[in-house]
Amino acid sequence: MDQLLHQILSGLATGGIYASVALALVMIYQATHLVNFAQGEMAMFTTYIAWALLQAGLPYWAAFAITVVGAFVLGVAIERIIVRPVENSPILAVVIVFIALLVIFNSIAGWIFTYTIKPFPSPFPAEPLFGNPYLSSHELGSMAITLVVLLLLFVFFRFTPLGLAMRAAAQNPVSSRLVGIRVGWMLALGWGLAAAIGSIAGMMVAPTVFLEPNMMGGILLYAFAGALLGGIDSPGGAVLGGFIVGVLENVVGAYVGSELKLTLALVVIIGVLVVKPSGLFGKVHVVRV
Amino acid sequence: MSDVASGAGPSAGPPQAGPDPLGGSTVVPDRRGAPSLLEVRGLAAQYGPTRVLHGIDFAVAGSGITTILGANGAGKTTLLRAVCNMIRTSGEVVLAGERIDGLPTETIVRRGVAHVPDGRGTFMNLSVEENLRLGAHTRKDRREIGADCDRMYAHFPRLKERRRQQAGTLSGGEQQMLAVSRALMLRPRLLLLDEPSFGLAPLIVQQLFEILKSINQADRIGMLLVEQNAAMALSLADQAYLLETGRVVMSGSAAAIRSDEQIRRSYLGY
Numbered sequence: 001m002d003q004l005l006h007q008i009l010s011g012l013a014t015g016g017i018y019a020s021v022a023l024a025l026v027m028i029y030q031a032t033h034l035v036n037f038a039q040g041e042m043a044m045f046t047t048y049i050a051w052a053l054l055q056a057g058l059p060y061w062a063a064f065a066i067t068v069v070g071a072f073v074l075g076v077a078i079e080r081i082i083v084r085p086v087e088n089s090p091i092l093a094v095v096i097v098f099i100a101l102l103v104i105f106n107s108i109a110g111w112i113f114t115y116t117i118k119p120f121p122s123p124f125p126a127e128p129l130f131g132n133p134y135l136s137s138h139e140l141g142s143m144a145i146t147l148v149v150l151l152l153l154f155v156f157f158r159f160t161p162l163g164l165a166m167r168a169a170a171q172n173p174v175s176s177r178l179v180g181i182r183v184g185w186m187l188a189l190g191w192g193l194a195a196a197i198g199s200i201a202g203m204m205v206a207p208t209v210f211l212e213p214n215m216m217g218g219i220l221l222y223a224f225a226g227a228l229l230g231g232i233d234s235p236g237g238a239v240l241g242g243f244i245v246g247v248l249e250n251v252v253g254a255y256v257g258s259e260l261k262l263t264l265a266l267v268v269i270i271g272v273l274v275v276k277p278s279g280l281f282g283k284v285h286v287v288r289v
Numbered sequence: 290m291s292d293v294a295s296g297a298g299p300s301a302g303p304p305q306a307g308p309d310p311l312g313g314s315t316v317v318p319d320r321r322g323a324p325s326l327l328e329v330r331g332l333a334a335q336y337g338p339t340r341v342l343h344g345i346d347f348a349v350a351g352s353g354i355t356t357i358l359g360a361n362g363a364g365k366t367t368l369l370r371a372v373c374n375m376i377r378t379s380g381e382v383v384l385a386g387e388r389i390d391g392l393p394t395e396t397i398v399r400r401g402v403a404h405v406p407d408g409r410g411t412f413m414n415l416s417v418e419e420n421l422r423l424g425a426h427t428r429k430d431r432r433e434i435g436a437d438c439d440r441m442y443a444h445f446p447r448l449k450e451r452r453r454q455q456a457g458t459l460s461g462g463e464q465q466m467l468a469v470s471r472a473l474m475l476r477p478r479l480l481l482l483d484e485p486s487f488g489l490a491p492l493i494v495q496q497l498f499e500i501l502k503s504i505n506q507a508d509r510i511g512m513l514l515v516e517q518n519a520a521m522a523l524s525l526a527d528q529a530y531l532l533e534t535g536r537v538v539m540s541g542s543a544a545a546i547r548s549d550e551q552i553r554r555s556y557l558g559y
Contacts, residue, residue: 165426
């Protein structure tokens with residue numbers, strides 16, 4: 001029983017990471033109706049930036065802040081320079097651009113930082129906080145940070161005029177223009193935010209999985225499973241889905257076999273698509289004929 | 290409108306109109322001597338190879354209501370879309386002395402042109418109140434927005450009852466009220482109305498038009514009203530244009546057109 005509780009709690013900790021990345025995926029999906037396959041590699045790349053800053057001797061939280069801001073700028077720049085020109089192209093063209101971004105970031109990271117696995121520090125102490133036996137302080141700390149990020153995003157989208165404008169622009173670009181919203185900038189802002197969230201997830205997961213150019217590959221898959229499970233067009237659902245997948249992954253890994261962990265993500269993806277494509281909280285699209 | 294016409298001088302233009310660098314030379318005075326809020330010259334538009342508007346001229350007076358009448362397919366909706374550059378157009382569109390043709394739609398909106406679009410343009414997944422607040426997105430006076438929401442709720446109590454509800458769950462008529470309210474939240478200089486009577490019960494249409502009239506007079510908002518409901522539109526407007534397959538076939542004061550038996554029978558069908 002104790003063992004199960006332990007697995008569930010530490011599943012929630014990794015689930016927080018999946019939830020963040022799932023939310024980033026959903027944010028882009030809502031605006032473009034496409035999954036940004038490069039989301040994970042963007043997060044990986046910005047984590048390398050944090051690593052470089054730490055190597056240069058910056059204190060952890062300074063490197064953290066610079067990385068988040070840098071990721072935001074990178075996200076905005078990618079939308080403006082790379083995604084904007086193909087915005088109205090056929091879906092496959094955009095998908096290819098996303099996959100190209102994935103490969104490019106992966107290669108650039110390998111080229112600059114080499115493919116050698118690097119340790120990445122945790123900002124939290126090595127001994128468990130509050131003497132609790134279940135969670136390491138990094139797990140607890142990263143869970144707290146993810147929850148703060150999710151809460152801040154919720155407040156931003158729910159209660160600020162800019163957040164409202166971003167939701168409007170994603171839903172109904174034509175009407176948004178008619179109330180004076182600069183839709184193009186809202187999309188760029190969405191990319192910036194998604195990249196910033198991804199960078200935080202990257203920095204939180206790197207101490208556990210170690211830093212290397214392929215570190216986000218599996219995480220993107222879990223996050224995608226979480227987003228699908230919760231409903232790809234429901235931000236709250238995606239977050240919950242991310243947590244569920246995190247717990248499932250850990251429990252399956254502990255009781256069934258850790259080599260089946262990644263299989264689980266694929267099973268979830270296929271299961272959701274077959275049984276309930278709209279996910280737990282997604283909208284069912286009904287077309288009136 | 291007679292109370293406005295008598296005092297019309299240089300100060301009779303829209304209160305927030307910007308400086309007029311050309312000394313009014315681009316502003317053609319309308320029949321009451323006040324400069325036009327909106328001047329459109331030679332407006333043409335096409336969808337693909339199909340021309341929909343063939344060089345149209347019209348004007349909206351500073352605080353007047355101009356209506357454009359015409360049957361389905363005459364190009365009424367296209368005309369409104371052309372004014373705020375939602376489609377590719379050619380021709381001149383002058384707002385309070387400044388050319389706005391070719392500007393992005395959102396910039397035109399920021400200059401004070403609100404649009405009640407064809408199909409209502411509801412933000413379906415947002416609440417009624419969020420829809421209203423979006424209408425005020427470009428305004429700087431954020432503190433007065435709440436008061437303006439309450440003004441809209443006073444005009445349309447139905448919206449107040451449903452303020453927390455998802456706008457997509459509103460009936461067609463309620464969404465039409467919401468669209469008008471959302472546009473007014475901009476505190477526009479010019480309001481473009483695309484068939485505001487569409488889908489509304491006759492009684493509600495009457496109420497809506499009375500509200501529009503009172504807003505027009507109290508806030509001195511110029512209105513460009515596109516309608517199929519000719520009788521209602523002519524009773525509200527002071528200028529009218531008749532559109533037929535993308536051309537203006539007749540124009541004049543609304544009163545004159547309304548009283549002309551011949552025009553009424555042959556073009557308006559009532």
